[in-house]
Amino acid sequence: xxxxxxxxxxxxxRKFKEKVPEDELIEKIVEAGIxxxxxxxxxxxxxxxVKDHQTKLQIAVAxxxxxxxxxxxxxxxxxxxxxxxxxxxxxxGRELYCIQDAACATQNMMLAAYALGLGAAxxxxxxxxxxxxxxxxxxxxxxxxxxxxxxxxxxxxxxPRRSVKEALHREKY
Ligand SMILES: Cc1cc2nc3c(=O)[nH]c(=O)nc-3n(C[C@H](O)[C@H](O)[C@H](O)COP(=O)(O)O)c2cc1C
Numbered sequence: 001x002x003x004x005x006x007x008x009x010x011x012x013x014r015k016f017k018e019k020v021p022e023d024e025l026i027e028k029i030v031e032a033g034i035x036x037x038x039x040x041x042x043x044x045x046x047x048x049x050v051k052d053h054q055t056k057l058q059i060a061v062a063x064x065x066x067x068x069x070x071x072x073x074x075x076x077x078x079x080x081x082x083x084x085x086x087x088x089x090x091x092x093g094r095e096l097y098c099i100q101d102a103a104c105a106t107q108n109m110m111l112a113a114y115a116l117g118l119g120a121a122x123x124x125x126x127x128x129x130x131x132x133x134x135x136x137x138x139x140x141x142x143x144x145x146x147x148x149x150x151x152x153x154x155x156x157x158x159x160p161r162r163s164v165k166e167a168l169h170r171e172k173y
Contacts, residue, residue, distance in 0.1 A: 001115045010111055011158070013119025016150030020051070020073040025116050029149070030076075032112030033105035039097035044085035045105050048077040048135050055134065062130035063123055063146060072148030077131060078106050083140035102144045109147065119152030 030047055038044060050056055051074055059077070060070035069075060080102040085093030106122060113120040123146035131143040 006111050006115055010114040011119075011156045012121040013150075013152045013154060013156070014068040014121055014148075015152070015154040016068075016072045016119065016148070017153045018073065019151050021118055021149060021151065025118065026074065026076075026149070028116060029109045029112045029118075033109040036101070036104035036108040038101040038104065039085055039093065040088055042084055042088060042097075043101060043105075044081045044093070044098035045102035046079045046081055046141060047105075048079065048137075050075045050077065050135075058134050059126075059131065059146060062134065063126035066123065066125070069123060069146060069148045073150040074148070076109070076147040076149060077135060077143050078102050078109075078145040078147060079137060080142045080144050081140065082142060086140075098142075099144055106145050106147065113147075113149055117151070118149055119154075120147050120149045122147060 026049065033045075033047065034043060050059065053070070056070045056072070056075050059075055060067055063069055080098035082094040082098050085098035085101065087093070089097055110120050110122060124144075126143070126146060128143055131137070131146075132141075135143070137143060
């Protein structure tokens with residue numbers, strides 16, 4: 001798939017077919033995350049894959065009852081590893097780099113899912129403490145995004161984007 005087609009054609013998918021994506025596809029998606037840039041190449045993030053229906057239901061509840069999350073065949077919980085980045089970069093590593101690492105990996109994974117014919121969404125609205133408890137995350141691992149993944153069962157409209165002129169400041173803000 002051509003890169004700009006992937007960047008522009010990817011959409012957030014919130015309705016999935018029942019078919020569970022094959023493990024090889026999920027591994028390819030995680031591998032795409034691993035190839036994202038990261039601070040010091042430390043790759044300070046971890047992914048937890050959830051297929052268990054009960055756990056997915058509880059994740060959906062923690063995400064302010066976004067019910068479609070529970071209906072996705074797979075949910076990947078993307079986590080920032082504060083200890084990993086913090087060991088080299090101190091507070092900036094713990095509070096910023098590990099979150100940026102996880103975000104870069106997440107976007108790579110969303111693009112890879114699209115290129116492989118799957119659909120995904122980036123879910124940021126959730127109660128962190130509930131996800132921590134549910135998945136037994138250690139104190140140094142912070143959940144930063146939920147990614148429900150499956151075969152898409154919708155074709156969303158293309159949402160609007162602002163112009164380059166609006167986003168880009170030249171020389172000074
Ligand atoms: C940080 C972040 C948090 C988001 N949180 C949610 C969310 O909680 N629920 C949801 O349905 N979509 C969420 N989204 C997806 C956005 O709504 C979506 O990316 C945006 O509307 C643009 O649509 P597109 O992804 O199809 O281009 C989030 C996206 C990002 C990057």
